Amino acid sequence: MNTYKLLISEATxxxxxxxxxxxxLLKSMLTRIDKFEPILKAWININRDVVFxxxxxxTREAEEGTLRGLLHGIPIGVKDIFYxxxxxxxxxxxxxxxxxxxxDATTVARLKEAGAIILGKTETTEFAYxxxxxxxxxxxxxxTPGGSSSGSAVAxxxxxxxxALGTQTGGSTIRPAAxxxxxxxKPTYGRISRHGIIPRSWSMDHVGIFTRSVEDSALLLxxxxxxxxxxxxxxxQSVFEYGHALDDTPPPRLGLLKExxxxxxxxxxxxxLEEVTEQLMDSGAEVLEAHLTKSFDAxxxxxxxxxxxxxxxxxxxxxxxxxxxxxxxxRGLIASxxxxxxxxxxxxQRIRSQxxxxxATVLNPYDCFLMPSTTTPxxxxxxxxGSSAFNSPWSFCxxxxxxxxxxxxxxxxxxxxxxVGRPFDEVGVLSTARWxxxxxxxxxxxxxxxxxxx
Amino acid sequence: xxxxxxxxxxxxxxxxxxxATEKWGKSLVEEILPxxxxxxxxxxxxxxxxxxxxxxxxxxxxx
Numbered sequence: 001m002n003t004y005k006l007l008i009s010e011a012t013x014x015x016x017x018x019x020x021x022x023x024x025l026l027k028s029m030l031t032r033i034d035k036f037e038p039i040l041k042a043w044i045n046i047n048r049d050v051v052f053x054x055x056x057x058x059t060r061e062a063e064e065g066t067l068r069g070l071l072h073g074i075p076i077g078v079k080d081i082f083y084x085x086x087x088x089x090x091x092x093x094x095x096x097x098x099x100x101x102x103x104d105a106t107t108v109a110r111l112k113e114a115g116a117i118i119l120g121k122t123e124t125t126e127f128a129y130x131x132x133x134x135x136x137x138x139x140x141x142x143x144t145p146g147g148s149s150s151g152s153a154v155a156x157x158x159x160x161x162x163x164a165l166g167t168q169t170g171g172s173t174i175r176p177a178a179x180x181x182x183x184x185x186k187p188t189y190g191r192i193s194r195h196g197i198i199p200r201s202w203s204m205d206h207v208g209i210f211t212r213s214v215e216d217s218a219l220l221l222x223x224x225x226x227x228x229x230x231x232x233x234x235x236x237q238s239v240f241e242y243g244h245a246l247d248d249t250p251p252p253r254l255g256l257l258k259e260x261x262x263x264x265x266x267x268x269x270x271x272x273l274e275e276v277t278e279q280l281m282d283s284g285a286e287v288l289e290a291h292l293t294k295s296f297d298a299x300x301x302x303x304x305x306x307x308x309x310x311x312x313x314x315x316x317x318x319x320x321x322x323x324x325x326x327x328x329x330x331r332g333l334i335a336s337x338x339x340x341x342x343x344x345x346x347x348x349q350r351i352r353s354q355x356x357x358x359x360a361t362v363l364n365p366y367d368c369f370l371m372p373s374t375t376t377p378x379x380x381x382x383x384x385x386g387s388s389a390f391n392s393p394w395s396f397c398x399x400x401x402x403x404x405x406x407x408x409x410x411x412x413x414x415x416x417x418x419x420v421g422r423p424f425d426e427v428g429v430l431s432t433a434r435w436x437x438x439x440x441x442x443x444x445x446x447x448x449x450x451x452x453x454x
Numbered sequence: 455x456x457x458x459x460x461x462x463x464x465x466x467x468x469x470x471x472x473x474a475t476e477k478w479g480k481s482l483v484e485e486i487l488p489x490x491x492x493x494x495x496x497x498x499x500x501x502x503x504x505x506x507x508x509x510x511x512x513x514x515x516x517x
Contacts, residue, residue: 297503298499298500298503301495301496301499301500302496302500302503304492304493304496305493305496305497305500308493308496323478323482328485329489331482331485331486332485332486332488332489332490333489333493335474335477335478335482335486335489335490336470336474336486336489336490336492336493337493338477339470339473339474339477339490339493340493340497341497344497344500344501347500347501347503347505348500350505351500351503351505354505354506
């Protein structure tokens with residue numbers, strides 16, 4: 001098998017057993033990048049000389065039997081809103097065109113401590129808002145890969161790296177992961193530190209993990225989860241052995257959310273969910289319809305308003321003097337967000353409290369909620385990154401969610417199912433996702449030629 | 455979801471447009487009309503949402 005197709009779980013085993021060296025793994029990724037980056041445009045920068053030297057050092061260490069951690073020698077991409085010491089962090093914006101942080105985000109530091117090699121910075125919509133980059137979907141390059149973590153999703157899907165970090169405030173992890181046929185994990189709000197990540201909306205920003213398997217997601221979560229004194233919103237809840245929890249999972253009990261998620265879904269998405277639900281039930285899952293409550297009616301407006309207001313507050317000072325350096329969509333959102341009455345912002349937060357309480361009760365009898373990951377397959381064109389309507393409720397309430405590839409349209413565009421679990425029950429969410437992944441068996445290994453669907 | 459009738463009667467379209475014109479000037483307002491409309495719609499829907507009396511105050515940490 002080509003090295004670039006390896007999952008992290010496979011590559012780390014080979015590195016441990018000296019069947020694969022970090023330098024050969026890196027070379028395989030760089031070859032892949034050289035071949036497809038001109039088409040896909042997933043990266044802002046790759047610091048080749050530096051990563052090459054690191055990979056050579058880690059190769060020597062592996063040969064001597066010294067492994068730094070769970071991710072020794074694994075190349076990982078990082079969305080360009082994470083601070084990286086000595087490497088430009090631009091948020092794909094003219095505002096930060098020359099900004100080089102003097103420290104690493106806690107997440108980047110934890111990856112490095114575990115032996116990962118930070119391969120480079122990936123493309124994002126400007127400041128993780130709505131103005132898309134030129135990044136293209138490897139399954140069909142005429143289609144968006146989604147956003148805002150566009151480059152991270154594409155880099156993983158196309159075999160340029162086996163994992164990448166992104167963020168999610170609305171749907172910026174689950175949606176691009178689903179559009180690109182890979183696994184996306186948005187853990188509980190506060191599970192992973194956000195110190196050193198440029199904010200989009202303080203009370204809704206989450207770190208997201210992109211991989212090609214649930215097991216790899218669990219591995220990265222193991223490295224990243226845990227309290228960080230530098231992030232006051234990060235939780236002190238215990239960190240579990242996420243990888244070990246995946247073994248021998250019994251068939252799950254799933255609450256199928258139809259209502260909004262059924263009516264708003266494109267025909268292909270609905271049909272795929274119906275087929276997959278049947279497949280899961282045939283394999284032993286119990287799937288029962290769960291019902292949304294009153295507060296769901298206001299969830300999308302409240303989420304949008306909080307995001308717009310908090311984002312505008314973050315940018316206010318710079319916006320006063322450099323308004324025209326922002327791209328049009330973000331400019332409009334900041335300008336309008338600065339006009340939101342404070343009482344309305346607070347009422348949106350109260351709606352959020354009500355929704356959290358109500359939806360936790362609805363979720364109680366189930367292991368997870370089940371619904372489609374996206375309203376449609378990846379839309380054609382690069383003007384929009386698609387709708388986050390199926391993801392933003394879970395960013396709003398902060399519950400953990402994951403997308404698992406579940407099939408494709410007749411045109412070959414991938415689709416996903418979204419599972420949502422209880423706060424800090426990443427073990428439950430990942431176990432359920434792993435069980436579903438094994439039943440569905442969607443082949444998302446990177447292909448030799450791009451686009452995949454032709 | 456917001457009903458169509460409410461959309462047509464939403465006073466925040468005008469309120470926000472007026473406030474934006476004062477704050478940002480007429481030329482920018484024309485460019486940002488879609489964002490202003492979207493924000494006005496969100497405000498109007500939240501304004502019209504009936505919280506139950508026992509609803510807790512707002513905390514910005516969600517969980």
